[in-house]
Amino acid sequence: MDQRGIDLKNLNQLLTLPGSGVFTIHTGQEKKEKLLNSYYGTKSQEKAKNIWEKNLTKINSDLPIILGIPSDNGGGIQRGANWGPLAIRQEILEEKKSYFDLGDVRVIPHLLHDKYLNEETIKNCRKALYGKNNKLPVSPLSIAEHALSSIYKKIPNARILGFGGDHSTSYPLVKTWLESRTHKKKAALLHFDAHTDLLDRRLGIDICFGTWTYQILKFLSSKKHIVQIGIRSSGKDKKFWKKTLGVEQYWASDVKEWGVEKTYKKLKEHYTELGVVEIYISFDIDALDIKYAAATGTPEQAGLIPSDCAALISMLAKDFKITGADLMEVAPFVSPEGVSKADQQSSLVVAGDMAKILLRALKS
Numbered sequence: 069m070d071q072r073g074i075d076l077k078n079l080n081q082l083l084t085l086p087g088s089g090v091f092t093i094h095t096g097q098e099k100k101e102k103l104l105n106s107y108y109g110t111k112s113q114e115k116a117k118n119i120w121e122k123n124l125t126k127i128n129s130d131l132p133i134i135l136g137i138p139s140d141n142g143g144g145i146q147r148g149a150n151w152g153p154l155a156i157r158q159e160i161l162e163e164k165k166s167y168f169d170l171g172d173v174r175v176i177p178h179l180l181h182d183k184y185l186n187e188e189t190i191k192n193c194r195k196a197l198y199g200k201n202n203k204l205p206v207s208p209l210s211i212a213e214h215a216l217s218s219i220y221k222k223i224p225n226a227r228i229l230g231f232g233g234d235h236s237t238s239y240p241l242v243k244t245w246l247e248s249r250t251h252k253k254k255a256a257l258l259h260f261d262a263h264t265d266l267l268d269r270r271l272g273i274d275i276c277f278g279t280w281t282y283q284i285l286k287f288l289s290s291k292k293h294i295v296q297i298g299i300r301s302s303g304k305d306k307k308f309w310k311k312t313l314g315v316e317q318y319w320a321s322d323v324k325e326w327g328v329e330k331t332y333k334k335l336k337e338h339y340t341e342l343g344v345v346e347i348y349i350s351f352d353i354d355a356l357d358i359k360y361a362a363a364t365g366t367p368e369q370a371g372l373i374p375s376d377c378a379a380l381i382s383m384l385a386k387d388f389k390i391t392g393a394d395l396m397e398v399a400p401f402v403s404p405e406g407v408s409k410a411d412q413q414s415s416l417v418v419a420g421d422m423a424k425i426l427l428r429a430l431k432s
């Protein structure tokens with residue numbers, strides 16, 4: 069694949085080093101340095117940046133590509149998913165030769181999407197990020213979309229694995245994935261989550277963690293081209309979502325009742341009937357039971373178990389092509405009431421395992 073056309077000048081402005089997209093001055097800096105040292109053998113941002121920039125020119129379709137979007141503008145009962153991209157990488161370090169790490173989107177933590185900003189703010193933020201008033205976007209979702217669409221334009225068969233961030237960061241990932249598909253009818257979404265994320269607006273905001281799935285529906289070939297799995301915390305029942313939006317859901321209680329084999333059979337039949345051949349998996353870590361996923365903004369009881377999810381994903385990867393994926397809402401330093409340090413630690417190990425499963429699915 070010819071990658072000379074990629075505007076690297078923009079990419080290295082829009083993005084930054086892996087795990088370094090969270091804005092810090094002093095506090096928190098040591099967390100970034102630890103990862104940089106594992107990646108590049110140096111704690112110096114400047115030296116690491118040189119190596120990272122040189123590596124950017126080697127981007128290709130051979131390996132899955134990791135992109136961190138460390139934005140948690142409004143997600144969860146408790147914030148902290150902005151540290152997800154750094155923490156997940158720490159957990160999968162031993163596999164770092166099996167992926168290409170593009171880095172993190174640069175995040176101004178007060179911003180979400182450029183559509184919510186006035187000209188003056190955009191101008192000021194451009195100066196802060198880029199040192200000049202150029203034409204580049206400034207909000208995390210807008211930056212992510214800009215970077216991702218330029219990558220798909222040059223490498224249409226890029227297999228990107230996004231790390232959030234709150235679930236709003238799936239919006240640019242899934243949107244650009246769908247826009248770059250040549251056969252839209254053959255492309256579908258599988259969404260693991262405790263919540264539906266199907267609000268049309270939340271407090272007037274139309275693109276956020278609670279609405280991103282609703283907003284993505286219009287880019288899908290049909291409303292049948294998404295299945296949600298693991299749902300258990302919704303103001304409305306399964307019938308309501310099916311009737312009003314036409315969205316297929318397998319609730320966590322269904323998966324428990326049916327077992328993995330039957331759940332997969334239904335899933336496969338659903339996609340096969342539509343003529344689907346490739347799938348994007350969006351995995352909100354809170355799809356898992358709180359026992360395995362305590363370190364997240366909105367943990368929920370009675371959820372899926374990791375081995376069931378792993379089995380579903382690996383069966384899926386045998387019958388379909390997994391060409392895009394993300395892992396969202398991992399909030400490494402969040403410690404909800406009643407959750408011990410040990411649970412917090414083990415939920416990071418589980419998050420790392422889920423990231424490895426998604427990586428493997430993208431490679432098979």
Ligand SMILES: [Mn+2]
Pocket residue numbers: 235261263265277352
């Ligand atoms: Mn979600």
